[in-house]
Amino acid sequence: MYATEILHNLAHDLGMTYLNYEGYLWEAGQCLEKLFFDHDPEIINNMFRTTGHIYGPFRQYYPIPEREKYKVILMLRDPRDVLTSLYFSSAYTHDIPESQKTKIESAREDAINKNIEDFVMEHSPWVRTNYEHYTKYQFGKKNVLFLSYEDMVIDFSTWLIELFKYLPSKPSEQLRNKLLHGANFEVEENIYSHKRQVKSGEHRRKLQVHTIKQLNLELQDVLKIYGWVKDERQEADELFQLYLSKARD
Template sequence: MPAPEHKNPVNHHDEGKLRILAAATNDSRRQAPQSTIFFTTHKCASTFVSQFLPLVTRIGNLKHLDYAKDIYGLGNEISAIDPFEFMSLNSDFLFSPTGEIYGPIRRPVSIKNLSKFKAIFFLRDPRDVAVSAYHSFGFSHVLPTHTERREKFLKEREKIKQEGIDQYALRAVEEWILPTFGEYANLYDEAGKSIFISYDQYIDNPRELIGRTLSFMEIEGFPENIVTQLANLASPIQKTTSGKNPQHKRSGRSRQFDDELKPETIGQLNHLLSDVLNRWDFRE
């Protein structure tokens, strides 16, 4: 009895050859730069970062992805309440070690094989983060479109208003600021290459910060006029509406906590944050 006929038999040797040829000719994969993850915190030059990272991709051979923004933008189309937890659970699908830049990412995310990535840590004094978060989350931040996330946000907003800035700062430091900075220290060591840039460096010399960041990502030929525009965006001085006399910006300045928190509150924060302040070289 003749052997049964098989239609379209698979030749495993030919399949192997095809894969070898595909790998040998995939120049784009080999030439793509190492991916960079841009870690930061809430209330740390959001306007600058949101404009800078997309511009980088126009010059460098990198694709920009802002997953947190996209998750928030999906609203009720996605069940995820915490975008950072979602990113951690799906990191092997969302993060590729070559050809992309991710961010801003404002809370720690557990990324598989982080040693294959570059990481930038752009961080602000945690005491100023607490003060700015109070004003933003308590009063000015836009409401989430996701129904459950919005309800949770409004409950938190009401709580913030009731407790006031000093009590909120102490609670925020213990609940999310301390864990964030602590985990960032671990991620800094875990990444293949890491660089730390402080918010004060950004305020004092934005051009240098832009240059260091581009150099770290190995991006050349960034237009000088774009660098100037971004540097002006970071300037701590702005003109009045009349365009005559310059004045200091009230928001975004360093060491706001000195003016807005009670001395005893600052003392408690310094104690709670002692290791963090030393680790990231923030002055007491």
């Protein structure tokens, strides 16, 4: 959600056109993924221009034509935290536009009727596949800047400097100050708020250790590539300490 605000402000500051296709289609009761795979490629080609526009955010990988001609910002969060957050947003905080009412209410009922452990394991294959697509088609490419969600919430100033350095045009000092002053990642947790919880490592606070171990195994390649698990022995030691702490509690 905050990325949407940043992109919108950047486009205005740089005199570019901002287009949030996912957001527009969502409000209209449609799906960008379906548009990509069900329609004539000419329609997709006409949706994108390699200059003068800022697109996004995209919440999953899409095969946008001529991807190599764009400057791409790839911002990803630890998938274990993504899955944990997905449970709470599905069960409690997703906005329900009238166009999506039936779909969202059904997903909400399904999430509420599951415990969080079962929910994250059920959805982990989709998350893994999506991250694998990012790895195959975007991560490490010359035209792609990788910025982690964790860096954004821990050190927003440095994160913003890296973002601004990568842009084809230099944003104004006024925008920089506006974004710095507007960034607030210290929130009191509220399961009914869209900005419910922003800290990294949420999976360790919400999931049982055995579930984290299962996720670590299923997502091991992704976790290593992006640096969310740097040392397997250290990860094992930390999970053991977490198990002891939860047992004491």
